Amino acid sequence: MRYPFLDLATINARYADDLHRAAARVIDSGRYIGGSETEEFNRMLAGLCRAPHAIGVSNGLDALRLIIEGYKVTGRLSPGDEIIIPANTYIASVLAVTHAGLNPVLVDPDETSMNLSATGVLEAITEKTRAIMPVHLYGQVAWSEELADLARNHGLIVIEDAAQAIGATSPTDGLFGSRKAGALGHAGAFSFYPTKNIGALGDAGAVVTHDTELFKAVAALANYGGDRRYHNIYAGFNCRMDPIQAAMLCAKLPDADASSARRFERAVAYNNVISHPGVIKPAISPTVTDQIWHQYVIRVPAARDRFIEYLTSEGVGTDIHYATSPHMQPCYRTLPHRPLPVTERLASEIVSLPISDCTSVADAADIGRIINKFPIHR
Ligand SMILES: *Cc1c(COP(=O)(O)O)cnc(C)c1O
Numbered sequence: 001m002r003y004p005f006l007d008l009a010t011i012n013a014r015y016a017d018d019l020h021r022a023a024a025r026v027i028d029s030g031r032y033i034g035g036s037e038t039e040e041f042n043r044m045l046a047g048l049c050r051a052p053h054a055i056g057v058s059n060g061l062d063a064l065r066l067i068i069e070g071y072k073v074t075g076r077l078s079p080g081d082e083i084i085i086p087a088n089t090y091i092a093s094v095l096a097v098t099h100a101g102l103n104p105v106l107v108d109p110d111e112t113s114m115n116l117s118a119t120g121v122l123e124a125i126t127e128k129t130r131a132i133m134p135v136h137l138y139g140q141v142a143w144s145e146e147l148a149d150l151a152r153n154h155g156l157i158v159i160e161d162a163a164q165a166i167g168a169t170s171p172t173d174g175l176f177g178s179r180k181a182g183a184l185g186h187a188g189a190f191s192f193y194p195t196k197n198i199g200a201l202g203d204a205g206a207v208v209t210h211d212t213e214l215f216k217a218v219a220a221l222a223n224y225g226g227d228r229r230y231h232n233i234y235a236g237f238n239c240r241m242d243p244i245q246a247a248m249l250c251a252k253l254p255d256a257d258a259s260s261a262r263r264f265e266r267a268v269a270y271n272n273v274i275s276h277p278g279v280i281k282p283a284i285s286p287t288v289t290d291q292i293w294h295q296y297v298i299r300v301p302a303a304r305d306r307f308i309e310y311l312t313s314e315g316v317g318t319d320i321h322y323a324t325s326p327h328m329q330p331c332y333r334t335l336p337h338r339p340l341p342v343t344e345r346l347a348s349e350i351v352s353l354p355i356s357d358c359t360s361v362a363d364a365a366d367i368g369r370i371i372n373k374f375p376i377h378r
Helices: 008-013 016-029 036-049 060-073 091-099 118-124 145-154 212-221 243-273 304-313 341-349 361-372
Strands: 053-057 082-086 103-107 129-132 157-161 187-191 205-209 226-228 296-299 350-353
Touching: 008 016, 016 036, 016 243, 036 053, 036 205, 036 243, 053 060, 053 212, 053 243, 060 091, 060 157, 060 187, 060 205, 060 212, 082 091, 082 118, 091 103, 103 118, 118 145, 129 145, 205 212, 212 226, 243 296, 243 361, 304 350, 304 361, 341 350
Parallel strands: 082 103, 082 129, 129 157, 157 187
Antiparallel strands: 053 205, 187 205, 296 350
16 A cells, blocks of 8 residues: 555654663563553643643543443442434444443434434433433544533433543533543543554553542442452452553553644645545644544545545555444344434445644645546546
8 A cells, every 4th residue: 555544553653762761661670550651641642631630541442431320339320321412423432331221312413523422312212311421533522512501400420431532632612621522421441452543562551530439439349340459349340451451541642633733734634635526525624633543434425435536546555534433233132223324324424534743744635636537537
C-alpha cells in the first residue's frame, strides 16, 4: 500500500527513545504490578481530564465493566436496569452492560454527528432507565446542554465511553465542571488499545470519575475486590493496568494534544480537497478541540464497496468502523431492540480514511484527489 491505513511501528517510532527508557526503568525496578508507574499514570490522566480520580485498568471493556459493577456494589445500579446506548458503537459498549446483567437499550444516533442525541435518549426513557452511555465516536464529543439537562432532570447516571476521545473537550460544561471527554458525566472509560490515539504497547484502559465512592469500589473490584491486602469486601476481578503499560503511556500521554492537532490537519486537508457528488464528508466543528479525529469517516451511500475496491487498487488503505453493528452480531441475535434504520444505513455507507501519523498532510491531499476521480457511474 502506498498509503497504509495504519502502521503501529511507524506510530511508535516517534516515541521510541522515551519508550525504551521507560521499559528499561520498569525492567530494572523489580516492580511489575502496581507501584509508582501506575500511580504516575493515574495522576497524569486525572490531570488531563480535570477529574479528581483516575485509575488505570486492564483495557477499555474492563473499564466500562468495572464502572457498572462499581455502581452495582454501591447500590446504584441493579440487574434488569436499563442503560441507553447509541446502537452505532463498538460492541464493547454493549458487552459491558449485558455482562453485568443490565439491559442495553440501543437507540439510533443523530445522523450528522453519528452520536447519541438528547432526542434519541428522550424517546427511549422508561421507568427502568437508570443510566445513559454517550460514546464519543471517532473522537467527537457526544455532549450538549440538552443531554446534561436530561440526565439531571431524570436522575440518570452518565457513563461515558471515551475510548476514542482522549483529550477531547466539550464546548459546554459537564455535570461537574470539567469539559474533558471522560469527565463530563459521573464516570468515563478510556481504552489505550494500540490503535487508539494514545495507544499502549498491549492492552490497557482507565476509569475516570468525580465520584469518590465509585472510585474506591472500582479500585477494589479491579484488585480481586480487596480494600487492603487479603481482605476482600467484594467478589472482584483482576483488571489491573501493568506498570509496563503505565510507563509506556506516561511517555505518550504528554503528546495527546499535539497528536490530536496533527490529526486535525489531515482532516482539514481531506475536507478541503474532497469534492465528489457521491461522497459525504464529516463536518469540521468550529470548536476544533471537541473532535480529536480518532477516525476520519466519510459516507459513500451509493457504491461503498466498489469505492473501497477502487481505493485499494489506487494504493489507499481504508477501514470500516464498524461494518456490523452490535445488534446485528450473532451473539446478540436474541437481544430485543427497536428498529435502528439510521444505524444500519450508516454501517452500509461509512468508510474510514487514513488519519494517523503514518499519513502526511500531503498524503491526505493526494488521497483526496484520488477520491475525486472515483468513477461513480461505471
Ligand atoms: C476500543 C473501544 C472499546 C474497548 O476498548 P478495549 O481496550 O479494546 O477493550 C470500547 N468502546 C469503544 C467505543 C472503543 O473504540
